[in-house]
Amino acid sequence: MELSKSYWNTRYKTEDIGWDLGQVSPPLKAFFDGLPEDYKVKSILIPGGGNAYEAEYLHHLGFKEVYVVDVSERALQNFKTRVPSFPEAHLIHQDFFDLEEYRFDLIIEQTFFCALNPKLRPDYAKKMSDLLTENGSLTGVLFQFPLTATGPPFGGDATEYRSYLESYFTVDILEPCYNSIESRAGKELFFSVSKHE
């Protein structure tokens, strides 16, 4: 199955969005709540943000430089309608892998990695590194369940994830998540990696 723009857009149009929590993901909410004040003006990207409750949460906390990129026009439209005060120019309707003219201090992972064809995993790590500023970091949640041929979501484990990330990043945290929503308990890893010098 080709995970194309139209595949994702149709899933939003038909509301076939089982991944959608309808709220900010609790592990990310805890992470955002602990961010230092200076992050309010740092540039933050949420790739494959979908309905982007994480962007909404940050926006309402006063974070000014939050961006969402998604291939689904409908998802971005949903977000625009729900959060009209969010800067429209920060909603990027594009393929993450085609982003060129941006750099971010922080990138947030939330069910984007698992939505990609697993063959793109090495490219994901490289692109994340390319998009980050010198001391930038990538933080979020990755699934841990066996990788099968069918998805999305596509699973994996910490050892596999390290094999991609360690080419570009220092792995600061990669551990079982203690504050997942009930249906994902035991199936998530919280991670934070910082770009190599």
Ligand SMILES: C[S@@+](CC[C@H](N)C(=O)[O-])C[C@H]1O[C@@H](n2cnc3c(N)ncnc32)[C@H](O)[C@@H]1O
């Ligand atoms: C499983 S959904 C997760 C959405 C959101 N992060 C959430 O947790 O509800 C995957 C999202 O990634 C988007 N997506 C898939 N491939 C993409 C790509 N190459 N570039 C940008 N967005 C992409 C889809 O449109 C979809 O919104």
